[in-house]
Amino acid sequence: MIDVGVKIANSSNIEDLVQIDREVIGDDHRREFIRMAVEEERCLIIASEYAVEGFLIHDKNFFNSSFISLVIIAPSARRKGRASALLQHFVSIAPTEKVFSSTNLSNQAMKKVFEANGFVQSGTIDNLDDGDPELIYFKMK
Template sequence: MHAVGLGDFTVRRANESDADTMAGIDAIASTGDAERRANIARWCRQGSATVAEDASGRLLGYCVVEYTFFEQGFVAMLMVTPSARGRGVGHGLLNAAAASCTTPKLFTSTNVSNQPMQRLLGRAGWTPVGLVQPRRGGPRAVLPLRATGRADTSVTGDVVGLGRVGSGQT
C-alpha cells in the first residue's frame, strides 16, 4: 500500500516504528495494557495495520485488517483520536482497508450500543448482516459486511456460533 492523501490526512501502511505512537493513541494500550501493546507491535510487524496521519506526521488513527474470520478480511481494530473524530479519518481508514483487502468480503463487529461506529459504518457503505448473541451475558454485537469488489460477495449459509448471517443478499 502506498501512502494515499485524503485531504487533511494521509493513510499509509504502519511500520514497526509506529507501534509506540499507535499505543499512545489507543484507549486501552495507553493505560498500560501489555496485551494490547503486544498486539499493536504484532500488527505492525505483520503489516496488518494502516495509519492516518496529518501533514505534520501526527498520528490521527489506525486500522487493522486480519484474515481470521472464516478466511475473510476482518477489521479487528479501528481507533481514531478523539480530536480527529468527525473529520473523515475513520471513513478513510475503512476505505483503505476495503481497497487493500485480499478477499471478496470484509467484516467487522461493533457493540450494539456503539452508535457512533454503526453510523460511521453506514456512511462508509457497510451493511449489517448479522447479530452476535453472546452465550454468557456481555453486549450484543452487530456484524457489518462490506463487499470489496473481488469475486463472490454473497453472504450465505450459517456461521457456527453466530447464527444465520445472510440469505445470499448483500
C-alpha cells in the same frame, strides 16, 4: 489545509499507536496485539504531517475473509472523516472480496461510520460483552 494520508504502519509508529489506544480505552493492554499487527503489516495508519491520528488493524481469520478487528481514532481527530478514510482505503486493498467488521450495539458512532461507508449489518454475536451484543458488518469489495 493539512494533508492527511493512509499508509501501512511501521515499527516507528508503535508508541504513537499505543498512546492513541491508551487515550481512547484508558490503558495499554493491547500493546502486544498492536505490535504484532504492525510487524505483520496488518495495520494501517492515518496521519497528518504532524502526527498519527488513528489506525486500523485487519486480518483474514474470519472464515477466510478480510476482517477489520480494530479502528481507533485519536479523540482530537474525530469527526473529521478519519475512520471513513481508513475503512475506504482498506476495502480498496483488501485481499478478499468480502470484508467484515464488528462493533458493540452501544457504539452508535461506529455504527454510523459503517453504514455511511456502505457496510450492512450481517449478524449478531451475544455473550462477548455482558448486555452489549456485537454487531457484525459486511461489505462486498
